[in-house]
Amino acid sequence: MIYCQDEETIIAQCTPQGKGAIALIRLSGPQAIECAAQMSKLANGKSLNELPTHTIHFGWVLDAQGSIIDQVMFLLMHAPRTFTGQQVVEITCHNNQFLVEAIIEKAIQLGARLAKEGEFAKRAYLNGKIDLVQAEAINELIHACTQQALKQSLAQVEGSFSAWIERIQKELFKCLAFSDASFEFIDEEMEFGSLIEQSIATILNELVVIKKSYSQQQRIREGVRIALIGAVNAGKSSLFNALLGKNRSIVADIAGTTRDTVEAGVYRYGNYCTFVDTAGLRNTNDSIEQEGIKRSLQEAAQADCILLVIDQSRSMLHEEQRVYADIIEQNRSKIIVVYNKSDLPRITNQLFDSENIVYVSTIKPGLVQLLEQRLESKISQLLKQAESPFLLNKRQWHLLLALEQRLNELKEIMQRTMAYEIISYHLKDALEHLAELSGQTISEKGMDAVFREFCVGK
Ligand SMILES: Nc1nc2c(ncn2[C@@H]2O[C@H](COP(=O)(O)OP(=O)(O)OP(=O)(O)O)[C@@H](O)[C@H]2O)c(=O)[nH]1
Ligand SMILES: [Mg+2]
Structure with missing residues (x-):
């Protein structure tokens, strides 16, 4: 787990811009509470610095001259039990764009900076609060246009697809253990081979079901x-x-x-x-x-x-x-x-x-x-x-295809040879693909591509 201690404190409006009763502004980062404390006055006369975590406080955001910008509620949350895993303060203010901007401007003067697209979710991911598949599912949830998409993305936020990846990972690790063990237990070689083949066939069958409806998932x-x-x-x-x-x-x-x-x-x-x-x-x-x-x-x-x-x-x-x-x-x-x-x-x-x-x-x-x-x-x-166990995006789809290709190759190889060095090599390769799917080994570039799809404030 990478804890983003050295990250800057970021701020953004989480609710959509436009007129409405209230807007939500989120501050996240090591200085979030300090920053919110400096720009606020609370009705209870205390400072946000000295209050316990996961508490709500009524008060005001003040400008440089000490005049009231808006009457607000502060939701105070200490790390790590927050969405991002960092110190978080959420400010609920009246939804007027001038007020929202004045509050954000004030925080920026105090050292925060404007969050980029998906930056809160990216921090949640980097801090191990969610995996990449769950982060992507949050984005899907926001943009869901049908009740079915909503249901499936919610299930994915809860971890349904991540659980599937984990199960397949375990299965492949088990195969790898059989494969490696056959170096030592030559007598059991045939038995290990058929166990690996059975597992691979089961995974391939599951992949067929998942893949089947992808082209229709657009609907x-x-x-x-x-x-x-x-x-x-x-x-x-x-x-x-x-x-x-x-x-x-x-x-x-x-x-x-x-x-x-x-x-x-x-x-x-x-x-x-x-x-x-x-x-x-x-x-x-x-x-x-x-x-x-x-x-x-x-x-x-x-x-x-x-x-x-x-x-x-x-x-x-x-x-x-x-x-x-x-x-x-x-x-x-x-x-x-x-x-x-x-x-x-x-x-x-x-x-x-x-x-x-x-x-x-x-x-x-x-x-x-x-x-x-x-x-x-x-x-x-x-x-x-178009119903399918999971709602896949393009990235996940391509990784699943690559996984399927590798498992099919392995299946073919096993029909020709039981050379366990080769089998182990292919199993490790398949496991690497799975790790990339859940984001365990994704590159910085790949990660940026995922979070760029998000809106500012998420
Ligand atoms: N009696 C009757 N007239 C209808 C009905 N529906 C449409 N009309 C009339 O049919 C005419 C054509 O209707 P539109 O809806 O413009 O037809 P359209 O298929 O869009 O026509 P184009 O755009 O030219 O291809 C209009 O005068 C409508 O009022 C209906 O159910 N009953
Ligand atoms: Mg017409």
Whole structure:
């Protein structure tokens, strides 16, 4: 454990900037309490220097002339039982940017410096309060856009992934012990070999499960993307507005009203959903409209879910039928066919399986709700597919791939030879990868790359 005794004292606002009732400012470092003591006056007449740890005090932050900057609460925490493992004072003040800045400025005058991105978490990691995987999970937790991401990142903050790494580490150490022991116990060589092979096979199976859903985890992380596509005038923008509950996109009975994609995000069904309205599909010589249509098709390809909106009150052109059939064919698992304008008599032939069609009308609100129910179940189905024991980031993903590659190599080697020097060498190599995953051996550069992802104040 590296204890950051020589670190400077750092300060930052931990709550987001902007108006609100209160803001939280955190000071961490060897001089944190001294610094807070010098800039404060407490209602109990005492100094923060002389008070016991993990106590809260009402008081004021004072400027150089001794005038009050703000009325605040001080949360006093002595090392090492703090988030960073250092001396920490958290100041809860009124959330006005001038006040927050004046308090931070005062601390800087007294010797603190502004914290960099993720610096508090980095100190927590360096002081052994959390491992790297937990630090990354804290960042995920802050940015979680779906309930599932929140649940999984919270579990990772609590150490679920770290516990998995530790278990695999133990298993590999056990293999290494068998491998090394076989130098001395030649008679047991075969038995040791098969024990190692069994362990490697079990770990590889676990890796397959963890890896399986990685490509779909983006949805868990960032929410789902729902694109509305279809012919001009089908009512895509009307539906987009109805789903959002606000008039975000322009609606008109002029074909080709929407010429570029318009997107808006909302929290719905426990997830962050980005709805994307697109330019209507039709044959046109207008180059701007053509570009819009190209973008619509790109959106459809990228979306997690497509609402193919069809005006059921008019007949469908042959060309249209062909385009829709293609879109459905290519996106079968993620499409919902929406027959809009069902307040009007139905003219369009039922082209598709009836269970895939939802009849809506944007001027009859109850009918949009039917689509919302369908969407909700589609999204939960999509997120279920993406479920995995852990939520991995790119760094962890690449290290797991490297680990898998090494274990596969080892498996192959063991089929050819039982040369234990070689087996031990590969096991040590795999263990090094695991150590890098949990941050036990990560380089300064790698560590900086991890914490740069964090915001200031975390
Ligand atoms: N009767 C009826 N009219 C609708 C309904 N939904 C939309 N409309 C009308 O259909 C016309 C086209 O609606 P938009 O929402 O602009 O259609 P769009 O698909 O976005 O059209 P483009 O942007 O041109 O591709 C407007 O006059 C709407 O008022 C509906 O459910 N019933
Ligand atoms: Mg439109």
